[in-house]
Every structure is written in C-alpha cells, then in structure tokens.
Amino acid sequence: MAAVVYFVLIPMTYACTAIFIFSLSWHIVRVVSGLRISLAGSVGPEKRPKFWGSLVESLLFLKIIKTHPVQWFLLILFHITFLFLIAGHIELIGHSECLQIVPHEIFLGAGFIGLVLLVNLSFFLFRRFHSPIREMSEPSDYYILILLILTVLSGSQMNLARSLYGYSTMSVADYRIFLSGLTTFHPVVPDVIQSGDAGHSILLIIHVLCANLVFALFPSSNLVHTILTVPLSRLQRH
C-alpha cells in the first residue's frame, strides 16, 4: 500500500504534470505557428463587437444569457468558482499575502467551493443523460466529467473532515510540506499520509489520483480548447 501511495503522490504527479505541460505547449505552439496562415486566409466583414468587446462577451458567456438564463447562471457560477478553486490550491502550497487580503481560513470558501462545483458538475453530467445531449456526447465528455466529480468530491470531503468532523491529524501544515516539496523538487510524503493514520488520508490519495488523470487528459480534451478558442477565434474573420 505504501508503494501505491508513494507512486500516486509523487512519480505519477510529476509524470502527469509533465504530460500536461508538454501537450499543452505542443498544442499552443501548433496553433500559434499556424496563426499567420489562418489570419492571412481569413475573410469576411469586420466582426462586431471588436476584439475586447467580444472577449468580454465570451468570458461572461453573454451569448447565452438571454436564451438560456438558468444554464448561464450555473455556467458563470461554475467557472468563477473554478478560479477560486485554483486560488485555494495555491494557498495549500504556501502562505500567500495577496490571497489573504480578505483574511480567511484555509481552504478558501469554507467548504462552499466544493459544494457549488459538485452541484454544477452533477448538473453537467445529468444533462448528458437527456436527449439530445446524450446522443451528442462523446465518451471523452463523460470521462473528464466523472473524474472531475470524483476529484471535487474527495477534495471537499477532505475539507469537511477537518472543519466539520474534527479530523485534525492531517492538517494544512502537512499539505504544505507535501506540495511545497513537490514544487521545489524535494518531494516528501509526510508520515501521517504515508502511514494512513489520519483516517481520511485515503481521500487525499483518491483526490490526487483523479486530479492527475484530469491533468493528463485535459490538454487533449475539448476543455482546453475553450480557453484558446475564445480570444483567438475573434482575431480571425470568416
């Protein structure tokens, strides 16, 4: 068991991060290197709104605000919460003054981030069980959603275990030792995690395992393209 724990937490995390960085860069290099060709080949009248206007439009999903208001709300909520989620993880690596401008406990959001994401992700998943989205979906749409749900579920359970049920053996300090070790390339697995004494350290293993898989799959899933498509598609005129 100790070997599995070690493998998931350290070599696999590095490997998946490497895949993430490599395939994301490959993708970006490929798009940017072909950019000149596709911009030269772009035709059509000027788009309205122009670049910045359409950037705002895309980032706020304004296109669907009128036609699908409920889904618009959930989407916006989901993506904003996601930003908070990233901030929360940065604080797990080390203390950050600028993120503590509004003083708060770690993890950011007092358990609500996980909850909101979970509701949202379940909505995205259950939506896929209904026609016509069911028929439109590809297998990869499900993999990534289910992995995200498992990640968010185990993550939020870890948080609740500490804050609600008083499991205190595995603490923020331990997470910081682990994550800062990873980021400074001196990886260590704190004893409480390794030994499994914490009671909820299995949640951490599941959390990291699923997150690793999400990392590795993300650059080749349709999710990654959304990030690049939004600003760049508007440069091109069709």
Added chain:
Amino acid sequence: MSYKPVKMKKRNPDPGPGRSGDSPSLTGAEDVVARAIQGLGIMHATACMHCGFCADTCHIYLAEPKLENIPAQKFSEITRYIRRRHTLSGRLFSRFVKNGELTQDVLRKISDAVYGRCTACGRCTLQCPVGIDLREIIRIGRKMCAAVRQVPEGLQRTVDNQIQTGNQMAIPREEILSTLDWLAEDLKMEMKDPSIEIPIDQPGKDFLYLINPREIKFFPLSLLSAAGVFHAAGASWTLSSRWFDVTNYGFYAGDTPAATELTRRVIEEAVSLNVKEIILSECGHGYRSFRWEGPHWIGQEYPVSIRSVIELLDEFIRAGRIRVDPTMNPERTTLHDPCNLVRLGGIVDPQRRILRRTVGDFVEMTPNRENNFCCGGGGGMLSMSEFGDVRVASGKIKADQIRATGAKIVATPCHNCADQLIELSKKYKLGVEIQAVVELVYNALIR
C-alpha cells in the same frame, strides 16, 4: 493596380453527374482537412463541448427538431475524423478504435449533412459560447466532398454548367442578346425616352454590371428596373455578354478551383473592358464570393473595386442623383436579410436607408440584420431537388416571420432568396409579393 493573369487550377477530372463518380481515393478530402486545420482551424474543429446551445439558432432544427439537425451534429463526422488524424490523443489511440475513420460511407454521410441539412448560413456561429465557427467547419466538409466528387447531383450539374457555358442556367448567347434587345425596347416605352439603351460589351465605362441569369430567363423586371435607375442617375455602365453571371456555384459546392475560375473570368473581363468598378446585382452569395472570398482564390487584390448594387443605389439616393417618392410604394413592405449579404457580407444598413426613402410603410421582421434567419434556400439548396422537402419545411421559420409583420411585399436583395420566398408564399399561403430592392427604387423614381 496591376493584374497578374491567373491560370485555371486543375479541377477534378471526370465531370459528370455528382455522386455517381465515386473517387477510389480519398486523399483529396484528406488534403483539404490538412490545409484547413492549420492554426485556428484545429481549435474550431476540436473545441465543441456538445452542449447543444447552438440547436435553437438553426432554422432547420427549429422546423424539424431532431438530433441530426442540431448544428454541432452536422459536423460531428468531420470533427471525429480530425480528432483521430490530427490530435495527439487521436493518433495514440486510433489503433484501438474505428471511431473517426474516413471512408466512402462516412463521406456520404458528411455530404448529406453539409449540403442537405445546412445552408451554411452562419447563424449558429453567432451563438456558440465557446466561439466555434460552425459554418467554417461545414465549409471544410463541403470542400472535402467537392474534392472527391461527393457533391449532390443538382449542385454539381449547376457548377458544371457554369464552368462550361459561362452561366449557371446555360442560357445561349443569342437568347441573352435578344432578351436584352426587347428589354431595351420596353424600357424606352416605359420611360418615354428613345435614347435609353442597355449597353453591352462597351469598353471604358465606369462600371460593369453583373446579373443573375435568372434575370434574363425568368424575372427580367429587376434588370429593366436597374437599367432604368442607372439611366435616371446618368450612370456610365455596361453589361458583358460573355461573363455576366454574378452567382458562383463553385463557392456553394466547396469546389475552390471552379470558384476561382469563375472569379478569374469576371475580373479579366473587367480588365479587358477597362471599367473602374464591378457592380454586383442583388445576390447574397455572389457578394460574399466576389467581395470577400475572391481575392483569396485568385491570390491577389483586384485591379478594380467591387460593390453591391445596394451600395450604389444608396449612394445615388443620398447624393441626389435620383429622386424618389415613397408614396409610390404605399403597401406595407418588410425586408429579408440574405445571410451571405448581411451576416456574412457586412451590408446591413444601405438597404434599410433605401427602403425608408422609397417605401411608404417599411417594417422590420424579427429577428433581423445579422441575426436574421436563413430563408431555407441558401447554400445551393435550390439547385438540389433531392433536398427540396427540407428546404420547404425549414422555410416555415421565415414564413412565420413574414406573416407576423403583416406585410404585403417582401423586399430581398437576393435573387436566390427571392426564388425561395416565392415558393414559401405559395406553400404557406402568405399572399405576399417578392420584390428586388431595385424594383422598389425604380417604382419610386420621380421621372
């Protein structure tokens, strides 16, 4: 500006009825994709979230809400192939799955979707929250099909007609000349001015006027009106008896070599007639092709400028070169925005300014401008009888829009849309008359 002569690119061998000539190799289609996915193309082709938000933007889906009519579904076979062939994960796993292979069967499915269930109107592109240019992917599909002769028969025949005879209706030159002859006589009588003429092949004029062959064959009133208005404005213009066709079915089919050839002919005709400008008669896809796509096809800027007759009429009225009286068109009139002229062409306001000056009771339909619905006859649909049912059924959205305005006249700056709207008026008992914008202007002329 100088002009470098363009050689005609090799077209697909074996002209003949479309789909019959199954090409044994699919490399043509593969090459099309390899070129199309450079740069941003790959993102458009792989970013779909399968969220379905695009569904209710499409008139074809709205008229018949079924799975295969959802815009994103229409390109799913294309993007599956692209993911398999051109993404990292696709290449890694393609050995284990069949999903996304390109075969004759798959191409036939693509052909049915991109020609038979989509008019390439681009309305769905406006809605996609991820920013995918759905229409562009559909166009990739059309180019793939054209490269391996999977273009539906009616459309292919029209392209071949246009390449072989110079006009998509294959009207012989004598017929053209005799029609223009009696049109000129009619015009003289109507305008009570024996000096009027319809100039043909006259060099050194200000502009060359391109027309839709339909104006010669079935609806000469719009040509007569244009000639009348040009005369009233004192314009210096000419027609060409050789290359006069404003349409470009190569564009519809996705047959780029054909589209290039049709563009080349007209530009060279303008150069040899030594005109300053080309004016395009009312035609949505003709405007899109000549104004936006053409320079890319022939690989250079045009040596002459190019405008739609709508812009010219607007200029005539605003500059006071013609005077118009809106009471001459008293009936309630609405305006249909052709997708290729408005959403994809960028001509939005001139036709509105014209109608406000020439029509007594002008009402907009909703939605309008860039958001307008396709009439159902776009994308070459009218030439493909095999998809006639889809075309008429999907026109219901437009018919409802028209009915809601209570208009008696529908003005549309596109002959292709006009044909569809005439049919819709009969089928859905709208009781409206379809008119070109220039006809309304001619009617309102203070002579």
